[in-house]
Amino acid sequence: MTSDRLVCANCAGPVSEGRCGVCRNSRQYLEQQGMLGGVSPAALIALLVALLAVTLVVRQAVA
Template structure:
């Protein structure tokens, strides 16, 4: 859901413009998706786990 087509009941302006406190609050709730992990970090963790698995396989295999 996006706020592009929503109209604020308080100021009658598009919510995306954020002209009043109600608009800004609604816009922040719609666009706040929580903390996200960048794909590069996920890739780095996966590479590190793969490397660790290969090292452990060589040591104990």
């Protein structure tokens, strides 16, 4: 999740602008976590490839 669409409950401003301490802390937390909680894009691609391989094996076994 990115901070560009989040609205701060404290100041009602966009979190990406960092108007208050709550916004700045939330933005910093999101930056530390990265995309999808710290899962790297390479790991996501590997997972997708593994899922496709399993799908192909299952299709061959059923056919």
